[in-house]
Each structure stands twice: as C-alpha cells, then as structure tokens.
Amino acid sequence: MTATPGAAERQAPATLLRRILLQGKYEAGTMLRNGEQLILAVVLPLLALVGLTVTPLLDGLGSSRVNAAVPGILALCALSTAFTGQGIATGFDRRYGVLRFLSTTPLGRSGLIAGKVLAVLTVLALQVVVITVVALFLGWTPPAAGWLPGLALLVLGAAAFTALGLLVAGTVRPEATLAITNLLWILLGALGGIVIPADRLPALAQSVVHYLPSGALGEALREAFLVGTVNVGAAFILLIWTVLAGAAAIRWFKWN
C-alpha cells in the first residue's frame, strides 16, 4: 500500500509451492464440505465394502471376503474422487468463470491444475484411511509387501482418472459432465472390473475390461493387496491412459 504502486515495493507472487499448497488445501476443503461429494467419496464405497463382505459375490477370490473386496473398494474411491467428484467440480467452476479468474491471479492455469491434483490426493488419502480402518475392523489382512505397490498404483490410477475427469469437464457443459461422470461411476464401478474382477463378468465384457483404466486399476490393486506383487501390464495400461487423457485435456480443454 505504497503511494506509488510499483515504485518502491513491486508486487510479487508467493512462491510456486505455496500457491499450489494453498490451492490444494482450499479445493480439498471445498470437496470435503460438499455433502454429495462425501456420499460419493466415502459413504457409497463403505456401503459397497459391507455389501461385498455379506454376499458371496467374490467368494473363492481371496482367503476371506473382506480381503477380496478391499482392493476394489480402494479403486472405487479413486474413481469417485479423481473422476466424478473432481470432474463435476471443475465443470461448474468453468461455468462460473472461476477457472478464468484464478488463472489471472499468480496461481495461473498450471498452478490451478496442480492444486486440483493435490486436492484429489488429499481426499484420496483420507478415503484410504477410513476404508482401511473399517476394513481392519472387518478382519482385513493385507500382505505387508502389498502396501507400497498398492498405494503407488492407486496414485497412478488417480492420475489417470483426474486426467479423464478434466478432459470431460473441459469439453462439455457442466450438466453433461454431471451426467457422464455419474453414469460412468455406476457403469465402471459395477461392470468396469473395479470391484468385480473381469473374469467374473460376462464373456463379452472381459476382453474390453482389461484395457479400461477401471479394469487395470482393479486388477493391479487386487494383485498388490492379495499377493503383494506388481501387475506390470496393468500399470502400463494406466500409464498410457494418463498420458493420452492428459494430452487430450491439454489440447481440448476450454477455459471458458
């Protein structure tokens, strides 16, 4: 607040790290205060977890029903937060000009995207904690060797879904984003190889599901948390989805 702006004290941006951390914190807070998002992010995955432990749907897959169910539920959490929740929020932010305004502040477009990724990772971490606590209570016994590859692959899956969510949110109207991301949440959640493995789905679906990000993430997490190994093929498929969807989002994302 000098008498001559720019003379003595020229304004400067806060450091890049601080800008991204602030935006990540702000967006994570917004996501956690949104009731519908919380249902999608926590309540529905918990209901699915309980449902799978009281029904024989996954019998024979692991040493117990809960062991067979938890990896898919974690994959479902990534789909909820990174794709559906983040996609809808971004779509409406675009409608209201929030993306345009924030891109004129020191945060900028790249800082905005980085903040969104950070918010997704923060909410996902909270989801993992909640699901893990409930699952341990239900008798979950993951192999110790499964945690590192499991969490790494979960982050990779979240990256793929974030890129896909941004692609949808940046190219169609927010109402369409709402419809598409919710519909795909149900379709991919039930039939996309997330909670129910591809080989238990109808033969017609099996060949496709392996190549979907949902099927790849489901397979990779089941292998990590059931036997403690890395499914390199599935990881590769997730990486390809991340790169392709990210490139498409950069190419076609409309800011207004």
Next chain:
Amino acid sequence: MLQVVSGVSLVAERGQVTALLGANGAGKTTTIECAQGLQRRSGGTISLLGQDPARAGADLRARVGVMLQDGGLPPSARPLPLLRHIAGMYARPRSVDALVERLGIDTFARTSVRRLSGGQKQRLALAAALIGNPEVLFLDEPSAGLDPQSRQLVFELIGELRDAGMGIILTTHLMDDAQRLADYVYIIDAGRNVAEGTVAQLLQRDPAVESGEHIRTLLFEAPAGLHLDGVLADAVSVSETRAGSYVATGPLTPQDLASLASWWAAHGVMPTSLSLEARSLEDVFLDISGKDIR
C-alpha cells in the same frame, strides 16, 4: 478463427482511468481478455507493463488485478475465507480486513456467494482484484448490478486508486460510467476503435461546436397545449412530448432563450421546471457508432 477485433489500438497510462466504451458485442471484452492473457490473439501486439501477457508468468500476474464481467467467484465460497485464500497467492497482499471494511463486505463476510446480491458480488469481485495491490487494474463492466450506494462507493475507490498511481482500464456500455470515471475514452465499434479522447474532447467533436452553435436540449414543464410555433429560431424544433412537457432541440442561442422568456411573459405563463442539457457522451457515441440496433 473468428475475427472479433481487428483494428483496436490503445494505450493506457498509470494514474489514469482509461475506458473502452462500446455497445454489447463491439469487442471490448475480447480486447481486454487478450490483454489479460485469457484469450489467445491471432495477431497484433500487446504490451502490459512491458511484457506480452500471452507469454507472461506469475510475476506479471501478481502486478495485474482483474475483475471479470461474470465475477468468477465459486458459488459455494464464503467471501472472507475466499479473499484470505486469494491474498495468500501474493508475497505482499493488502490487508484483507481493511479492504473488507472499505468495500462493506464485512456485513456478508460469511454468506455463501450464491446468496449474495448482484452488487455484493461485484464488490467482492473488486476486492478479489485489488487484494494483490496491483499496478494495473482491469474492470469489465464494473457497475453492472450495483445499487446507487455501492456504485458511489466503487466509483470513489476507483478515483482514489487512480490518484495513488494505479493504471485502470475499464470496459462499459454505460455512457454515464465513462463520463464520470474516465480520463481517456476509446469508443469501440464492430471490433475497431472509431474515436478516442478525453470526455471533453469527445464532446467537442460535434461539427456545430466550431461555428459556436452547440446542439442543446431545453426541457420545461408548463400548462399543456401552448402554441409555440415561430417563437424560436427555425433550426430549433419544439414539441410537447406529453401533456405539459416541452422539448426544444437544436443549436439554441441566447436569443432563443430571450424569445421564449418574452413569450412566457406576454402570455402569463410560469414554467414549473426548466432545464438546459448540453450534448452528452451518449449523443456523441450514437453519432459515431450509428443508431442501428445490432
């Protein structure tokens, strides 16, 4: 690519309010969005604080404040936390509390944006644009949705910021905004600037001025049904626009006023109101950009 703007050339100085005046769709917003780096231009050059906004980074954005026409505020956000958040993006932000108080945001600091009135949203958007204490401030239609009190407050603040040396660029389709705020006006029409100057200079553009015959309007109220034919000079037309309201338009001279007053005296008429209007910026604008609706 659609060419919306193809012949706009303008300069805005520090310590001045520069207005882009034009009808809706004239290309005002496109022009300043290119200057803000929000839209990619297909040609031409733009220099903002010596840098190209299309390639600028956070350093330039920190020195420029932007208030968008649609606000750009998230509907679920609450004003105070939102301003604190945006303040965090700057190394040396203004005091959020002082700004909140100055713009009267303290009365709705915790109400979600979607429940604010148009004027409250505009004031919040202005606060968000000012929180970084910018050297250059862009305001897109700043008085849209403002009630008279908010408008007064916002205009006063804009004047203070200008006096403190800030360079302010605003777009408006309201002549009154430009007339009250702007030090320098560019009139934009169909993607090109068609006239420029200070408000006084633009008002002088009228060719009649050179011959000393200002086009003026005389309005008065008096009993209905007066026959004023032949009272005023031939070039001045008089009409009764509704019962008892008279308008005389044309190159009015002191002689016309004397003739009219004599006629009133001779006929025992005392007008209940009387006013003389100079040519307004609106007249100039309509002269320049035509009266067609588009």
